[in-house]
């Protein structure tokens with residue numbers, strides 16, 4: 001469990017103070033994949049680096065499993081960092097060490113016997129799918145393979161928490177997907193908590209359980225991804241969702257629908273309700289005819305959700321709208 005209590009961070013510069021984080025409170029429960037999203041300069045890296053003491057708060061406290069990070073001395077901080085792995089956008093591998101040598105590094109620092117290091121490295125290579133690459137050097141690897149080495153190295157000392165600093169930003173979409181799957185599997189199989197920062201809502205949708213949205217150093221929205229992604233409240237969150245999604249509430253869409261008669265609704269089905277035959281039942285009960293304008297079924301982590309944009313003709317539109325809400329379907333009126 002990580003708790004930020006009235007955390008504020010200012011950087012002193014020649015030109016004056018830069019406020020990277022305005023006072024904020026945030027609790028990150030153990031065992032989750034927790035995402036922090038924001039534009040460049042929003043304060044994401046600062047927030048992440050406060051967790052392992054790479055930055056110190058200007059005021060407020062950061063508690064990691066109840067321990068105040070700022071109160072730790074050198075030995076205490078080293079102990080904390082052994083329990084927190086970190087991976088980076090540009091991998092930060094040692095170019096003169098092989099794949100196995102990179103992964104062994106933190107174990108050598110911890111002075112483990114050679115036989116135990118070898119066994120642990122073998123196990124980690126298998127977990128990240130790089131057994132065949134063990135004797136290669138970073139320059140001989142693809143971006144995705146480099147990040148897998150970074151992940152294996154971060155896991156070497158069996159940390160309870162993994163911090164990911166834009167871990168997939170330098171990767172193509174397909175490689176991103178496979179690295180995110182690996183992280184998701186690690187969270188599931190090892191029960192390891194993951195805190196990641198990103199500027200892409202799609203990363204949040206694929207693997208996070210919960211999310212915090214930062215905007216110019218302020219925490220503007222936080223909650224489960226199913227809630228924040230499907231029903232964003234703050235304009236910044238809406239913008240991120242619209243980028244990941246094709247936006248159906250914008251002006252262009254309203255113009256595109258100008259030839260279509262009837263009330264236009266966007267229906268969001270989440271979890272079990274995604275696969276229930278709600279549409280047919282509402283049509284029968286209310287005499288409504290539906291024209292489907294667009295639709296899809298996707299996943300937020302493992303939870304399926306469906307979004308359907310429909311035009312309603314004939315029958316009782318108000319009753320249909322109420323029947324959807326009764327069936328647990330979220331209804332958004334795109335045009336009355």
Ligand SMILES: Nc1ncnc2c1ncn2[C@@H]1O[C@H](COP(=O)(O)OP(=O)(O)OP(=O)(O)O)[C@@H](O)[C@H]1O
Nearest residue numbers: 011013018020038039040041042043044045046047
């Ligand atoms: N060491 C520093 N000295 C002065 N200002 C800093 C320092 N580190 C960060 N800042 C400033 O603090 C603000 C937040 O920076 P931070 O790196 O936390 O944002 P970010 O959301 O991670 O951005 P990015 O996605 O570009 O990495 C920015 O205005 C940045 O310029």
